[in-house]
Amino acid sequence: MENLIWIFVSALLINNFTLTYFLGLCSFFGVTTKIDTAIRLGLANIFVMIITALSVYALNRWVLSYAPYLQMISFIIVIASSVQFVEMAIKKLSPDLFKALGIYLPLITTNCAILALALFTTNKGYGLAEGLVYALGAGLGITLALVTLAGIREESRLLDIPILLQGTAMNMIIAGILSMAFMGFAGLFSSH
Amino acid sequence: MEEFSKGLWKENQIFVTILGLCPALAVTNSAINGLSMGLSTTLVLILSNFLISLLRNVIPNQVRITAFIVIIATLVQVIDFSLAAMLPAIHKELGAFIALIVVNCIILGRAESFAAKNRPWLSILDGAGMGIGFTFALLSIGVIREILGNGSLFNIDLFGPNYEPWIIMILPPGGFFTLGFLLWLIAWYAQKKKIRTQTENK
Numbered sequence: 001m002e003n004l005i006w007i008f009v010s011a012l013l014i015n016n017f018t019l020t021y022f023l024g025l026c027s028f029f030g031v032t033t034k035i036d037t038a039i040r041l042g043l044a045n046i047f048v049m050i051i052t053a054l055s056v057y058a059l060n061r062w063v064l065s066y067a068p069y070l071q072m073i074s075f076i077i078v079i080a081s082s083v084q085f086v087e088m089a090i091k092k093l094s095p096d097l098f099k100a101l102g103i104y105l106p107l108i109t110t111n112c113a114i115l116a117l118a119l120f121t122t123n124k125g126y127g128l129a130e131g132l133v134y135a136l137g138a139g140l141g142i143t144l145a146l147v148t149l150a151g152i153r154e155e156s157r158l159l160d161i162p163i164l165l166q167g168t169a170m171n172m173i174i175a176g177i178l179s180m181a182f183m184g185f186a187g188l189f190s191s192h
Numbered sequence: 193m194e195e196f197s198k199g200l201w202k203e204n205q206i207f208v209t210i211l212g213l214c215p216a217l218a219v220t221n222s223a224i225n226g227l228s229m230g231l232s233t234t235l236v237l238i239l240s241n242f243l244i245s246l247l248r249n250v251i252p253n254q255v256r257i258t259a260f261i262v263i264i265a266t267l268v269q270v271i272d273f274s275l276a277a278m279l280p281a282i283h284k285e286l287g288a289f290i291a292l293i294v295v296n297c298i299i300l301g302r303a304e305s306f307a308a309k310n311r312p313w314l315s316i317l318d319g320a321g322m323g324i325g326f327t328f329a330l331l332s333i334g335v336i337r338e339i340l341g342n343g344s345l346f347n348i349d350l351f352g353p354n355y356e357p358w359i360i361m362i363l364p365p366g367g368f369f370t371l372g373f374l375l376w377l378i379a380w381y382a383q384k385k386k387i388r389t390q391t392e393n394k
Contacts, residue, residue, distance in 0.1 A: 020364050022218035026297055029210070072272070073265045076294055080258065112214050112295040119288045164379040168210055172372030179365040 004133045007126075011137030013185040017113050018145035019178055024113035028146060029171050038150035042143025046136065048108045049117055051082045053135035056118045057128050064122075075118045083109045113142060148178060195314050199321030205298045206329035206371075207378055212298040216330055217367035219289050223346050226334025227327065228282045229289065232271055234323025236293050237302060240264050241319035244307040260303045261294070268294045298326060336370050337361045 017023045024045075032038050055078045064071055087105050091098045098105075108114060117138055121131045152174055161170055205211045215233065220226040243263055244251075251259045272290050275283040283290065293299065302322055307315040338344060341361030343351045360366050 022214050022364065022367065023292075025213040025217070026211070029213070069269060069273070072269045072291055072294055073262060076261055076265045077258075080261065112292050115295050116288060116292060119291050123288065164383060165376055169372050169375035169379060172368045172375065176365040176368030176372060179368055180360070183363065183365065 004130065007130055008133050008137040009188060011134050012141040012144070013182065014188060016141045016145060016182050017116070017138050018142050019175070019182045021116065023116045024111045024142060027107065027111055028149065028175070029168060032146055032150040032153055032171075035147060035150045035154060038146040039143065042139070042146050044105050044108055045111070045113070045142050046139030048079075048083055048086060048105075048114055049135040049139040050132060051086060052079055052114055052118055053121060053131040054128075055082055056121055057131050060122055071122070075115060079114050079118070080109045113138070145178070149175065152178075193317075196317040196321040199318065199323070199325040200328070201325065203322075204325040204329060205301075205322055206326060207375065211301060212296045212326065213371075215289055215292065215296060216326075216333060217364075217371060219286055220330055220334040220337055220367060220370075221362040222338045222342070223331060223334040225282075225285055226330035228279075229286060230323070230327025230330040232275065232286075232290060233293055233296060233298070234320065234327055236264065236267050236271060237299055237323040237326075238316055238319040239267050240299055241302055241307040241315040242312055243267075244303045245310060245312040245315035248308050256308065257300075257304070260300060260308075264299055264303070265294050298322065333367070333370050333374065336374075337366055341366055 011017070015021065018025070018028050027041060031041055056075065059074055059078060063074065083106060087098075090105070117135060121134060124134075126134055149171070153171070156170070156174070165173075199205070203209060206213070206216050212233075215229055219229045240260075240263055244260055247259075247263075268291065271293070272283075275286075275290060302319060306318045310318070335345060338346075339350065340358045341363075343349065343355040343357045358366075361370070
């Protein structure tokens with residue numbers, strides 16, 4: 001149990017996927033203009049990550065131990081098709097949620113955080129429970145980073161930023177400061 | 193020739209179109225890592241552009257993205273295994289990021305916007321240009337971070353033992369700061385050039 005909590009907190013704060021591993025930066029800078037869209041994208045991410053954790057466990061257990069060279073191809077196909085499947089299922093079961101997620105659902109296929117989650121879970125040799133907790137922590141961590149950046153960007157529209165720094169350059173510097181703040185979490189669980 | 197040179201600066205994927213940021217920041221804590229990541233990506237880019245361009249009339253339009261990504265994933269797996277066999281030290285340093293070349297938006301972007309519409313020869317040139325531009329961007333970020341954060345360049349000590357390294361530059365925040373300031377410099381340069389051409393025209 002303690003181990004699971006450690007995995008969760010580590011993925012959520014200490015080794016935050018976006019701010020420490022630089023994963024999923026395209027959407028991090030692309031869609032964080034409003035808090036609302038940031039939350040939706042974060043939810044879609046958590047959803048796909050959990051599905052991926054389940055399928056990666058199944059793949060590792062029954063397929064990849066016999067044919068390790070299929071790793072990358074099978075992961076990417078599983079991610080692409082599970083995103084497609086999740087999209088169809090949500091459309092059928094809950095049209096409201098489908099509408100809320102919109103274009104962000106299909107775009108998750110090319111988000112490197114998902115493939116990275118699959119690879120990290122494999123490299124660390126996580127089992128089913130550990131993999132699921134890891135996916136949940138990583139997804140929540142991405143949501144946290146997205147919402148924080150979106151909030152700062154909403155506020156910064158009222159500020160007087162030099163013209164040359166406006167746009168991506170300023171976002172990079174904001175992200176750098178956020179990343180510094182997240183480094184402070186490294187002191188948690190220092191006994192491990 | 194235009195197809196080759198546009199990727200170097202005018203359409204540089206990192207500095208101008210802001211694509212493929214994840215590897216550009218994650219592995220550039222030293223110049224040598226940036227260089228090897230850039231070269232691996234360039235190789236994948238050239239090969240995938242070539243293959244996709246050869247197959248562009250065979251792949252049905254509806255499943256093209258899936259077909260592209262399977263081709264790219266196969267190439268990356270090949271590169272991953274060859275690096276692990278030939279340069280194990282670099283492979284270990286780059287870790288999962290070699291595998292993550294698969295989801296580098298630049299590669300799928302070039303496949304979709306260039307290789308799927310042009311002849312193989314032109315696609316190779318396009319891939320090489322984009323790849324070298326990407327390598328240049330990674331190398332410059334890596335050089336800045338290694339000099340400031342470690343006081344060295346390609347593992348050669350530059351400033352002697354009295355230099356106090358800015359550790360922050362080789363940690364994650366340094367990546368964001370370096371790219372932020374580089375983009376600032378580029379915007380400043382572009383504005384200066386614009387003002388100059390405007391005054392010349394008057």
